[in-house]
Amino acid sequence: MRLRPRPNLDVNGHWMCDEGRYGYAWHDEGRLPFAAVRREGELTEVSMREAIEAAAAAMRDSEPSEWSVVLSASLSNEDLLLARELFVEGLKIREIHIGPTPPGSQDDLLRRADKNANTAGALALGFRVGDEAALGRIARGTFPRVWAIGYDVIGHLPPDVPRGELATLIFQGSNACATSEAADVILPTATCFETDGTFTNEDERVQRFWRAIDPEGEAEAVHATLQRVGKALGGELTGGDTALIFDALAAREPRWGGMSHESLGDQGAPLAPAQGGES
Numbered sequence: 001m002r003l004r005p006r007p008n009l010d011v012n013g014h015w016m017c018d019e020g021r022y023g024y025a026w027h028d029e030g031r032l033p034f035a036a037v038r039r040e041g042e043l044t045e046v047s048m049r050e051a052i053e054a055a056a057a058a059m060r061d062s063e064p065s066e067w068s069v070v071l072s073a074s075l076s077n078e079d080l081l082l083a084r085e086l087f088v089e090g091l092k093i094r095e096i097h098i099g100p101t102p103p104g105s106q107d108d109l110l111r112r113a114d115k116n117a118n119t120a121g122a123l124a125l126g127f128r129v130g131d132e133a134a135l136g137r138i139a140r141g142t143f144p145r146v147w148a149i150g151y152d153v154i155g156h157l158p159p160d161v162p163r164g165e166l167a168t169l170i171f172q173g174s175n176a177c178a179t180s181e182a183a184d185v186i187l188p189t190a191t192c193f194e195t196d197g198t199f200t201n202e203d204e205r206v207q208r209f210w211r212a213i214d215p216e217g218e219a220e221a222v223h224a225t226l227q228r229v230g231k232a233l234g235g236e237l238t239g240g241d242t243a244l245i246f247d248a249l250a251a252r253e254p255r256w257g258g259m260s261h262e263s264l265g266d267q268g269a270p271l272a273p274a275q276g277g278e279s
Contacts, residue, residue, distance in 0.1 A: 008267055011205060017110035027191055030176030033217025036186040043186065048218045052225065055185045056232035058145070058168045059091065066167070068143035069096040072150030073116035073129060076197030077206070078245040079222040080118070080125050083149065085237045086226050095143055098122045099151040100130035112202060117192070121200030124255050124271055136161050147172070149222060150189065154178040172225060174216075188219040195221040197242050198264065200271065206259065207268035 003024055005016035035051035036043040046054075059067075069087045071080065087093045103113035122129055137143055139157045141164015146153055148171050155178040157163070171183040174191045194215040200206050223245060230237040238248045243261040250256040255271045263269070 006266060011201065012110065015110055019111060026175065027193060031216050032174060032176055032180060032186055032188045033219055035188055035218060038184045051185055051187055052228050052232055055170050055187065056229055059233060062145055064092045066143060066145045067093045067095065068134065068138050068146050069093055070099045070146065070148045070151050070153050073098045073119045073122050075118060075150055075222060076199060077118065077121045077249060078197045078242050080122055081245060081249050082223040082226040082237050084125065086230050090230065090235045097128040097131045097134050099153065099156060100132050114202065118199045120202055120204050124200060140164050148179050152177040152179045154182050172222060174219060187225050188217060189222050190215040190219045198246055204271040205268050206264060206271060208264050
């Protein structure tokens with residue numbers, strides 16, 4: 001019937017805006033419960049293992065300079081860490097960023113214009129956020145191969161830029177969109193209601209979220225799929241569940257220093273100040 005807030009005097013007291021309370025319908029709209037690979041022009045349902053191998057093969061058969069990786073600002077801190085490990089540290093892809101989204105409504109009480117769950121976490125992990133020019137480079141075909149995670153790249157391409165042809169389009173997400181319809185490979189992901197992890201709010205407070213329901217079909221957490229892709233490519237990303245990934249993040253990143261998955265509890269903890277005053 002509705003979502004309810006977790007009381008937290010350092011965040012929202014016990015209040016929640018109506019957008020958050022009743023804004024859950026997207027979860028069931030156009031869900032992508034199963035993996036798919038395009039064969040002879042048609043998307044064909046396949047096992048998750050087959051889709052992961054197809055995605056890994058596309059990576060093996062190309063150069064890092066051909067790829068643009070576009071991420072959602074609503075991915076968890078754990079998802080973002082694994083994405084950085086795979087694409088930046090492992091595959092040496094340089095064109096990776098958080099896709100831009102238009103601002104929503106805001107007031108002086110509870111609503112904020114940024115409707116993404118983890119923009120602050122993405123910035124703290126060093127990702128470029130909201131780069132409109134990067135979408136233009138995709139549209140022009142500067143990067144003929146795109147891996148999108150939770151972000152509708154095709155739906156956000158600027159309409160005034162001539163379209164180039166994409167050689168490969170991989171979509172890793174939970175709901176159907178223009179990108180999934182055009183994709184060569186679909187890797188279904190669990191939603192925030194179907195997995196657990198941490199987000200960093202706009203006041204840079206890290207908070208946990210908990211799985212409430214089972215994932216649809218073969219959908220799984222983004223970081224779990226990235227771990228499997230890394231193995232298919234012969235690499236090894238940070239392994240284990242969300243708790244182990246978060247603790248690895250806290251050990252590597254100074255701004256998360258001193259935290260642990262267990263110590264966050266249900267109230268969270270603030271990031272350490274950025275060095276030199278940088279955000």
